[in-house]
Amino acid sequence: MFHTMVGWLVETIGTLGYPGIFLLMAVESSVIPFPSEVVMPPAGYLVFQGRMNPWLVVLAGGLGSLAGAYANYFGALYLGRPLLLQYGRFVGLAELKLEKTEHFFRKHGEISTFVGRLLPVIRQLISVPAGLARMNHARFAFYTALGASIWCAVLAWIGYIIGDNQQLIMQISRQATVGAIGSCLLLLGVYLYWQRKRNGN
Numbered sequence: 001m002f003h004t005m006v007g008w009l010v011e012t013i014g015t016l017g018y019p020g021i022f023l024l025m026a027v028e029s030s031v032i033p034f035p036s037e038v039v040m041p042p043a044g045y046l047v048f049q050g051r052m053n054p055w056l057v058v059l060a061g062g063l064g065s066l067a068g069a070y071a072n073y074f075g076a077l078y079l080g081r082p083l084l085l086q087y088g089r090f091v092g093l094a095e096l097k098l099e100k101t102e103h104f105f106r107k108h109g110e111i112s113t114f115v116g117r118l119l120p121v122i123r124q125l126i127s128v129p130a131g132l133a134r135m136n137h138a139r140f141a142f143y144t145a146l147g148a149s150i151w152c153a154v155l156a157w158i159g160y161i162i163g164d165n166q167q168l169i170m171q172i173s174r175q176a177t178v179g180a181i182g183s184c185l186l187l188l189g190v191y192l193y194w195q196r197k198r199n200g201n
Contacts, residue, residue, distance in 0.1 A: 017052075018052075018059075021060040022060045025060070026065070029068025030068040036061075040057075040156045041162070043156055044057070044156035045160065047159075047160050058149055058156060065149075066148060072124070073128075073135075074131060113130055113147070114146060117147025118151055118180045
């Protein structure tokens, strides 16, 4: 089944081109569970075949991710807070906790957005607190696109190197995810150390 799906994705992306990558990555970046690991490697394989440009593949993937992220951002901005204030108490999320979360994101939104785009599951959800905290659009767009483009480039490179070996693609993608988590933890450690030095602690 997975082999069939990847084959379908290769043909779909090959037919629709860069708009197809944009659309699929927009879906992946929203709340719909559609992993980028099955979108970008086939695009990288098409780059290997000479049917696509690597820079445009990454650009289409990054912009698609940004579009999906903005769907979550605006959903949280206009609908999220009223719903959480009304029903949050049923899941232990009182208004005070919500305000603390918003305050944290206003203070550390840039690093949170960038790191979140590199982590599984979190990349689909990180736009929600950004919308709740009304994060500056320019900063949100920059750090979302930067993190998403890096991840798209990694996955496209995996597809370029490995080809259409689906099992190996998923194995290397999992290893890349572990590497991304480790890199993010290191980056967060450096960031927290810099914050403490900056605050004189």
